[in-house]
Amino acid sequence: xxxxxxxxxxxxxxxxxxxxxxxxxxxxxxxxxxxxxxxxxxxxxxxxxxxxxxxxxxxxxxxxxxxxxxxxxxxxxxxxxxxxxxxxxxxxxxxxxxxxxxxxxxxxxxxxxxxxxxxxxxxxxxxxxxxxxxxxxxxxxxxxxxxxxxxxxxxxxxxxxxxxxxxxxxxxxxxxxxxxxxxxxxxxxxxxxxxxxxxxxxxxxxxxxxxxxxxxxxxxxxxxxxxxxxxxxxxxxxxxxxxxxxxxxxxxxxxxxxxxxxxxxxxxxxxxxxxxxxxxxxxx
Numbered sequence: 523x524x525x526x527x528x529x530x531x532x533x534x535x536x537x538x539x540x541x542x543x544x545x546x547x548x549x550x551x552x553x554x555x556x557x558x559x560x561x562x563x564x565x566x567x568x569x570x571x572x573x574x575x576x577x578x579x580x581x582x583x584x585x586x587x588x589x590x591x592x593x594x595x596x597x598x599x600x601x602x603x604x605x606x607x608x609x610x611x612x613x614x615x616x617x618x619x620x621x622x623x624x625x626x627x628x629x630x631x632x633x634x635x636x637x638x639x640x641x642x643x644x645x646x647x648x649x650x651x652x653x654x655x656x657x658x659x660x661x662x663x664x665x666x667x668x669x670x671x672x673x674x675x676x677x678x679x680x681x682x683x684x685x686x687x688x689x690x691x692x693x694x695x696x697x698x699x700x701x702x703x704x705x706x707x708x709x710x711x712x713x714x715x716x717x718x719x720x721x722x723x724x725x726x727x728x729x730x731x732x733x734x735x736x737x738x739x740x741x742x743x744x745x746x747x748x749x750x751x752x753x754x755x756x757x758x759x760x761x762x763x764x765x766x767x768x769x770x771x772x773x774x775x776x777x778x779x780x781x782x783x784x785x786x787x788x789x790x791x792x793x794x795x796x797x798x799x800x801x802x803x804x805x806x
Contacts, residue, residue: 524598524681526697529663529704530586530642531571531620532717534764535578542575542761549739550719550766551655551730555645563621566651566719567659570621570643573717580762583714584627585663586637587697592624595640599626601680612637631676632668633712653733655768656726657719664715664765666804667706677704686775687750690788694750701751701773707804715804716757716765724754724770731756743805746798750786757802765802 536542543562546552552564552573561576576582589595599609612625623641630636651657667673670691677683683695686702694702707715721727731745742765743757753769760766775781786792790799800806 523679524601524638525589525594526638526681526683526703527588527590528698529660530569530588530622530637530639531573531660532663532714533574533576533582533584533586533620533637534714534762535580535582536575536762537577537580538761539575539577545761546573546575547652549653549734549737550760551651551653551657553649553651561619565645565649566657567649568644569660570645572660574620575761581713584635584637585665585714586620586622586625586639586642588642589638589640592640595624595626595638598638602626602628605680629712630665631672632666634665634714655719655730655733656721656723656770657768658722659720660718661700661720661769661772662703662705662718664705664707664718664804666709666711666713666715668708668710668712670706670708673706677706684778685783686781687784687786689750689786689792692788696775699774699776701753701775709804714764716767716802718767718769720772721768721770727754727756727768727770730768734758742802743800744794744798746794746796748793749791749795750784757800 555565556563563571564573566572607628610627621643622639625639627637674693686694686696692707695704697703740759747754751772753772755769757767
């Protein structure tokens with residue numbers, strides 16, 4: 523089994539690097555950690571970076587997960603190759619661009635690009651965003667799935683994810699005590715469905731709602747509260763139509779033996795306690 527430790531970073535291509543940087547710093551509230559000719563790295567917590575925008579195709583996206591060692595990395599590569607997944611072993615130069623000691627990349631059954639990384643760089647300098655959005659760190663990703671049952675099986679049987687809850691056929695998967703690190707949403711495409719940053723309080727969620735709304739950022743869901751994770755949330759649209767989420771107060775599952783996954787309706791009631799209705803196609 524491939525043992526994922528935590529979600530590490532997201533890499534996304536964009537045709538407007540300057541615009542993506544402006545959004546990430548002035549609106550989303552991240553900090554530029556490093557800038558190159560064709561890419562910009564952003565931090566949101568103690569890690570050296572959790573988001574990288576680079577000049578490239580909009581469909582060029584990858585999500586990275588940390589694993590424990592290079593030995594486990596090689597074992598993961600062998601497991602994936604035995605399942606007929608094409609595995610790319612990153613060069614030293616590619617690893618340096620990702621700020622990791624080593625990595626492999628592959629596509630999950632839907633076609634999402636996944637990177638498994640060893641020793642992602644931490645920062646000796648604490649995160650300080652351009653604006654005070656209350657961000658405490660990069661927390662989870664939503665991924666598109668063209669077959670939720672098949673992909674759930676991959677993440678829970680090939681990898682160490684566990685189902686916390688389902689909304690319809692959409693599983694919310696944890697790899698540690700946090701309610702979910704990966705969420706799979708049925709649709710007709712591959713890609714990143716949303717990117718989540720945790721914020722400190724519900725007040726931060728509400729403040730960002732007014733801040734972003736005043737600047738005509740497109741709101742697509744919330745403010746609201748998820749009945750699954752109990753988190754207060756806000757979803758909004760960023761560059762190239764990618765959806766970002768702030769949330770606060772996410773549930774943790776301390777006792778694996780006592781917890782049982784739950785089933786929620788795939789309807790607004792399954793997504794929000796407060797009655798907010800999503801304008802996100804994978805949620806409708």
